[in-house]
Amino acid sequence: MTMLPEVELPSVDMQASLGGVPMVSPVLTASGCASFGRELDPFFDLTSIGAVVTKSVQLRPRSGRATPRMAETPSGMINSIGLQGPGIDGLLADELPWLAERGVRSLVSIAGARTEDFAELAERLRGAPGVLGIEVNISCPNVESRGEVFACNPDASAAVVAAVRAAADPAHPVYAKLTPDVTDIVSVARACADAGANGLSMINTLLGLVIDPDTMRPVLGGVTGGLSGPAIRPVALRCVWQVHAALPNVPILGMGGIRTGLDALQFILAGAGAVSVGTAVFNDPSAPARIHAELADALGERGFGRLADAVGYAHRAPDEGSPGRHR
Amino acid sequence: MSQDDGATRMVSLPTGERVLPPVPGSGTGLLGQPAPPAEHPPVQGLAVVVGSRPVSAYTELTLEAPDIAEAARPGQFVAFAVGGPTSAMLLRRSIAIAGVGGGRFSVVVSAKAAGSTWLAGLRPGDEVDVVGPLGRPFPLPPPGTPALLVGGGYGAAALVGLGGLLRSRGHEVAAVVGAGDEDRLCSVEDLSAVAAPFVVTTDDGSAGRAGRVTGPVAELVSGAGVVYACGPMPMLAAVAQLATDRGVPSWVAVEESMACGVGVCMTCVLPVVGADGRSRFARSCTDGPVFAGDRVRFADVGTLPPDLLGADAMTLAHTPAGEGETP
């Protein structure tokens, strides 16, 4: 097992927080890109990162979609897995105990087709061992609204967040995960925050399509799929920037194409208090631990003593200090 | 998510190696048990290319990586990062381990699109990031069982280590190696050294017997106590069927499109009958690539069979896949 030291430069305090709950690192995995953590155990110390964000879980086990489920794209990929997973019973019986026994913290991602599904899932997670909080994957079609994605509608998003907040363990911060495929992400972010979200995870994948030039049909079994990886990083960063500018007190878990410590630094500077590493894990299964170390170095090199001081630093006024201020 | 772990009874040999007992699939009417997981967890690191040589239409690479070489068992594979550290190709390329020895392992690469072409172009002295050994190895048969090995195209390379191991343990080994044409035959010399009878087929008759491997396999299978196959999916389906029809257990190493190779992305699934008799989408990287031939539902690959565990939860499966990971 590769054990990276928790803090590369002793001078930088890497303590982060998830809606007020302290974490040893601001680097987390991303939902759907680390399964339930176990498979990454050979590659790095899972207790050294902020949390394992679990694959979105629903009430019932799901087979997921037919293959092909992915296509590689320039600096990224599109996927259409269809939320394959064991359901909440399997999560509680097999996956969360495995993580908790090893002292690994989890941020449990939940998904549903109606508001009540989300509330029931949050309720079932009350008191579950090792759970740091709940990430609400509202990038799901709402069966009660002809399949419109919850996260594309501020009211539907707010309804889910309010229901989850009411049902969840009061000790569990609730993060709403936003889609970038909206005209105005700030209005959805505000609706979620007003409904009681303790933080926002952003961004989920962008809807994409790849056509096979040989078969002359869409590659994916699900036709369209979610685009992820470094290709979407500027979009993700723009979303974090806009939401932090509008809602500076709402904690953000930033993600989208983070592959290196310097990528993570950009999200921190744009206003994210912590980051998730998704597709990069497929390229480098030890990426979360590596990115933690690289981010610590990058902060130290820029004169930051604490991660917290760098959060949103790119928003400062032009005359308000310079990187040199911290040296 | 490990569906079949622990369901398999093992027999320990004096050598410390584990073999499957000659019991047919428990209560399911199937001939084969799910293949047990590997004993050694995978490692990640830089491997140095120490040899590269063309072998007919392919390139054989030899890499120095003692951890991987020592832990690898026949049937396992490695996953290479391609294009260097800043590559726009993020996904790993999975390649079967063709041979091990002296802290080195070898692979046979068929250059297809950009990633595998990059791999095939590596020169001695180059370094490449590799994860391995991955996947479940071929389970070994009880002492004295005669084995039939069937390789298609570069798939034959994955059987070389197995052939040698079976022979060293006193098994009779027969082999059939086939390809479209002479140029795409692979590992003919290595396998002919350990197997008798040894039959070569090509679709166009440019070498060996004209036609597919299934002809000689149909003749040889009745004399075998177990069949091992690696090659294109239609070949695996046909060989598994021939074996099953004659009551001979078979092990097939499947090839599904993989994004991570380590079990975290869920892109590589195919419908497989589990130890409990229920079919699931199993990951070919961590639940495979070796499966009992009669457990793989070859005819249903690329579809969502309605009896799959969790298929009933995919009610919105016909709405286009939405944001990232929507049902």
Ligand SMILES: Cc1cc2nc3c(=O)[nH]c(=O)nc-3n(C[C@H](O)[C@H](O)[C@H](O)COP(=O)(O)OP(=O)(O)OC[C@H]3O[C@@H](n4cnc5c(N)ncnc54)[C@H](O)[C@@H]3O)c2cc1C
């Ligand atoms: C267990 C296993 C063992 C394999 N062993 C060998 C081997 O010994 N020699 C060899 O030449 N090839 C082998 N392959 C196939 C090899 O992985 C693909 O041909 C290769 O990844 C294609 O890469 P590309 O850049 O040419 O294609 P691209 O189409 O550009 O690849 C894009 C993505 O799709 C994935 N992909 C595409 N085709 C395949 C495929 N057929 N199988 C798996 N993933 C695919 C790639 O890994 C990559 O993530 C094996 C595959 C598996 C799953």
Ligand SMILES: Cc1cc2nc3c(=O)[nH]c(=O)nc-3n(C[C@H](O)[C@H](O)[C@H](O)COP(=O)(O)O)c2cc1C
């Ligand atoms: C294969 C795959 C599966 C995913 N599954 C989920 C999921 O189950 N729930 C979710 O909220 N996001 C899911 N995502 C989205 C990621 O969590 C993340 O938001 C997105 O990929 C952007 O980050 P990245 O570029 O670092 O991957 C998935 C992404 C990928 C690539």
Ligand code: FES
């Ligand atoms: S390739 Fe990622 S789970 Fe199998």
